[in-house]
Amino acid sequence: MAIKKNGLIPSSAPEELKNVLKAVASEWGDKIQDMEEFLVIPLKGAMTNEVFQINWPTIYDDLHQKVLVRIYGEGVELFFNRDDEIRTFECMSKHGQGPRLLGRFPDGRIEEFIHARTLSAADLRDPEISVLIAAKLREFHNLDMPGPKDVLLWKRLRTWLGHAKKFCSPKDVKDFCLNVLGDEINVLEKELAKDHQEIGFCHNDLQYGNIMMDEETRAITLIDYEYASYNPVAYDLANHFCELAANYHTETPHLLDYIIYPDMEERWRFICAYLRSSGNEPSDAEVEQLLIDAEKYTLANNLFWGLWGIISGHVNKIDFDYLEYARQRFQQYWLSKPLLLGS
Incomplete structure (x- = not known):
């Protein structure tokens, strides 16, 4: 998964990620024409996954949407079952305990960006x-x-x-x-x-x-x-x-x-x-x-x-x-x- 650099999502990023990002943006009423409209900010401190903040412009020029993209670390299946973890994540969201799950792709997922x-x-x-x-x-x-x-x-x-x-x-x-x-x-x-x-x-x-x-x-x-x-x-x-x-x-x-x-x-x-x-x-x-x-x-x-x-x-x-x-x-x-x- 190659979206490490601070800046734009590169063309080498998987199509599944690009499609899910576009789908989330579209659901929120934002029409993204080009992947260059997505800005990537790596977030430090994660030791199991890689985590990024993804921003894009809304229909209002002075506002931006934010989501969190989590790229699963290698070998995590040795530690826990990813399907079980996703079920826990969704259940926690229903309990009002954490971010919402916005989309999934084979190597990761997109979460609500918590404004905190x-x-x-x-x-x-x-x-x-x-x-x-x-x-x-x-x-x-x-x-x-x-x-x-x-x-x-x-x-x-x-x-x-x-x-x-x-x-x-x-x-x-x-x-x-x-x-x-x-x-x-x-x-x-x-x-x-x-x-x-x-x-x-x-x-x-x-x-x-x-x-x-x-x-x-x-x-x-x-x-x-x-x-x-x-x-x-x-x-x-x-x-x-x-x-x-x-x-x-x-x-x-x-x-x-x-x-x-x-x-x-x-x-x-x-x-x-x-x-x-x-x-x-x-x-x-x-x-x-x-x-x-x-x-x-x-x-x-x-x-x-x-x-x-x-x-x-x-x-x-x-x-x-x-x-x-x-x-x-x-x-x-x-x-x-x-x-x-x-x-």
Whole structure:
């Protein structure tokens, strides 16, 4: 898919994309005669797909329409079923939770462009914005989505471990300790899968680039549901906390800084806001239990994204050092496991 450059859609772009763009424009009453009327703006920060803003002039010269074009990354079928993800996307739209699906073509889709700004890494540390994210996440977890409501985490980890082993050389298998991760996953499932834990529809990838905010209304929208599934809500909280150590808009986006991982006060505040948004004041015991559970689930989260990094490093051509990212996630797993589970 060749629409990477900032400017016009090149003639090499697939006819299916051009036709869907023209169809969307026509449906909105805009008559596009030439592909040169479509302007392309690459959006940075995506690590599974390539994402572009596409603009074109309306019948009124001073106005422009905007859509978002998502080009699917290579090898994504190893991570999730695209048809399932599309069904989730459409269901989320019906729930009023995200952008509308405007069109599909073999290598991607066209989405409604949300007139809100994507958050930055710094925004996640803003106490006021953090409270809004916590409340939105609670709302997300309470969604009643179609299909089985079984926890997907453990099955997905085992499947991804199998994929990672197939891609890696014997040296990499040894360096990444892949031969012992099956036992580690078993231990985590036994230690973490407790009866008291709440299961909800989880985003599973709540980094700042997947959170948008309307500057006027302060309404939060969560986007990109590729990894969404039913899981323990503590796991989703853990994922979000881990993402606070990342900034994907630096010269070294693959590097994580665990020095800035949220401290106890920050995590306590987020979980209080999360529980309080349901309308009841949580007890200290409730907050503490969910905080403990979430912290333990960072272990599963590090394995999840470590395996994702290995697989992505072998199948995805996006400019991102996936393997170094994987090394950091695994390193954090081995460092934190004795502290969280004991030896």
